[in-house]
Amino acid sequence: MHITTSFFYGHQNILNNKGFSKFPMFICTAILMFGCKTGTLERNKNYNKKPNIVFLFADDLGWVDVSTGNTNGNRGSKIYETPQIDKLASQGISFTNAYTNQNCAPTRASLISGQYPTGIDNQVYNVGSLNRQDQRTQGFPNLPIKPFKQQKVISEDGINIFDVFKSQGYQTAFVGKSHGTPHPLKGDYGIDLPADIHHIITGFVQGEKTKSYYLALNSDNVGWTFGSEYVDKYAKPYDQEYIDGVLKPCNTQSELSLLKATPKHLTDAIGDFSVDYIKEKANDERPFFLYVPFHAVHSNVVGRKDLTQKYLKRGLSKRIAEYASMIELLDQNVGKINRALKDPNGDGDFSDDITNNTLFIFYSDNGGIYRNDPLTGIKGHLNEGGIRVPLIVCYPDIIPENTITSQAVHSIDFLPTLADFAGADISELKKKDGSKPQYDGVSFTGILTGEETRLSRTNLFWHLPGYMDERFSPSTVIQKRFGDDYYKLFYFYETEEFTMYHLNKDISEKTNLLKNPTSKNLEIALNMNTEMLAWLKANNAPTGTWVENGGKVPYPKGNGVLKYNN
Ligand SMILES: [Ca+2]
Ligand SMILES: [Ca+2]
The missing domain is CATH 3.30.1120 (Arylsulfatase, C-terminal domain)
Incomplete structure (x- = not known):
């Protein structure tokens, strides 16, 4: 398996996956040529100049935590089930060498700013600080280097990915985890609807200050809450109507009746917000950029009851069953949001389908927190296990179906790539002080359309001027x-x-x-x-x-x- 894979990596970087191992190279090449779009985005008759963009961003989902083999060289998980993500992989292009920084904040800061942490408007190298203390670094008594003092959030004065979309008349929305940008969001980041929320939910319950990971709280002051004015309308406990109308279409094999009257999981609520946003904007003349940085599957690992039970019944440990549950819950919401594009008004009639006018992205912000075999390391390491993640991009008629590329891309590359799709010339954009912005990434549009097999950019960099606790020096x-x-x-x-x-x-x-x-x-x-x-x-x-x-x-x-x- 590994030899075949590396052979293909070495000689042919975009293949129709159905032909991956069955056919000799010349047939694969024929499939490739037949299946590819030719011409630039502008020349493509199917290309709408300003597609909607839905960017789904998982938290801490590792390279081999999905069941598709397309994103990981045929190493799809045999434990975790992600049928919706797998379906996306069959409908678009999968990247086997998609990279991030070592943990949440610097990856999100790079994605939004288009800069490495070294970038002038970025300067976010690590979560919290570069003085992360843990087993090895506690108190830094004997360590030789005093770390660089970094910023916690990117500068609002630079050009960021939301500014790029705003420059092209897009409506912009953000629902989920804010990291690398202020929380609650303040300042001018070009975000029209900043529904940034935290997965650690706090509220007074029966007079006591109470904390919950992921599950809505019944606060004395405001009733059911996620602690977010934007998302609280989705905080009501699961009821029969929700189970029948929202959960059953996800084809879950779990016992949904277990959920009745239990608190809503934040992952479902983020999905619900996204579905309603798509419904509201589907007929709008102005295109939208919907950025959905989920908190799942970040610790504390708290799954949804029905799914956790499903995995416990298979004999998995509590810890792995909860993790599998969170992954499948994330997957269900990926499917739910994707389905909203096919039938935005939810009436069962697909004449309002906007899929053909929507670029759909699924990506993760860093490596997994448990095992990432065969990769070495976990989230926090600069080894492959910390920085290599699943990435899938779909856009019917523009991106060929069921294709795989080994071209390396990084979170810095999305700003220039998505700018291409939005029709923005980023070299023309000016920072708030009138100066030219810095862009560290390159556009991989040609890789997406199948027009190019390699980027001319050959290198990527990671720089950590301090300590990621005991994990990295x-x-x-x-x-x-x-x-x-x-x-x-x-x-x-x-x-x-x-x-x-x-x-x-x-x-x-x-x-x-x-x-x-x-x-x-x-x-x-x-x-x-x-x-x-x-x-x-x-x-x-x-x-x-x-x-x-x-x-x-x-x-x-x-x-x-x-x-x-x-
Ligand atoms: Ca993360
Ligand atoms: Ca419809």
Whole structure:
């Protein structure tokens, strides 16, 4: 399986998945050519200049936490069930090399700003701070580096993804988790409807201040609540009407009667808000951008009762059953929102279908919190397990069905890509002070339409000028594509050591190629080392200071990897 997959990765990056392993290459190529759109977006007769855009963003959903194999090189989960996400994969393009930053805030900040954390309007490197304390770092008694002091939210003065849509007459809405932007949202971020809510719900219940993860509370003051003026109308407990009208069409195999009169799960409420938004805007002349950053499947892991029972009955542990339950609940809401596009007014008649005029995205903000085998690491690590996630994009008649690409993309790339679809020339946009914005990403529109198989951009960077608790120490990472081969070079500031991996052959990052390197590998490492240094300098990337003497922690030497030459 792995050999076949890497063979295809190496030689043909967009394939019709039905032909993935059955046909020789020339037949696959024929399918590819027959199935692809030609011409730019503008030349495509099916392309509406300003499609609606629905961006569904899972929280902490790992690379192998979905049951489709399209997004993970045929490693779909055998435990977790995501039939709706799997269906999306069959209807659009799946990315096997979709990347993020190591955790929530920096990924969301990069997605919205279009900049790496080093970007002038971004500066969000980590959740909370770069002083994250845990087992290794507690109190930072003996650690050598004093971290860079970062920002908690992106600047409102830069151009962000909402500003891009506003510049093209879009209506913009945000429902779900705010991270990397202020919560509650204040300031000018170009968001018309900022329904940013938190999954830790608080309220006074019978006079006591009470906290709940994900489940609505019956507060003394306001009745059933998620603590959000925008979403509270969806906080009523499950009743028969909701079970019959909303949950049954999701084809769930669970016992829905268990839910009757129990508190609403926030994931369902975020889905309900999104469905109503689509219903309201479907006939509007102005297009919409609906950004739905779910809180699921972030800890605390609290599933929905019927689904948790379904997985417990299979003999799974409580922890895994709850996690499976959350994943399937997320999946049901992905399906529910997608279905709302097919029948926005919900009357069972599909003449109001807006699917053909809507770009639909499903993505996650960082790696899974449990296991991500065969990837090493979890959320918080810069190893693949922390930063490689599922990504699917659908747009009927524009994006070929059931296709797979191994082109690496990152959260910084959505701003320029979606700007293409919205018809915005981002080079013309000005920041609030009149200056030109910085864009770190590139558009992958040509990959989506099948017009291109590779981006001309060959490298991606990660930079952590501090501590992600015990999980990761100050470091810079470059990933680079040489032809169809992806290599990854790490630099660790504490020890001034490099490590390098060939991801096509070693997705688990087990074999450090700088241990007794071949001359070819040393050449590759030197090339990446040079680019890493140039990128750090060009972005004036901070590194923190040495605790011992207050001096700036230096960048890696431009030829630092040559010390492994023996
Ligand atoms: Ca996250
Ligand atoms: Ca209808």
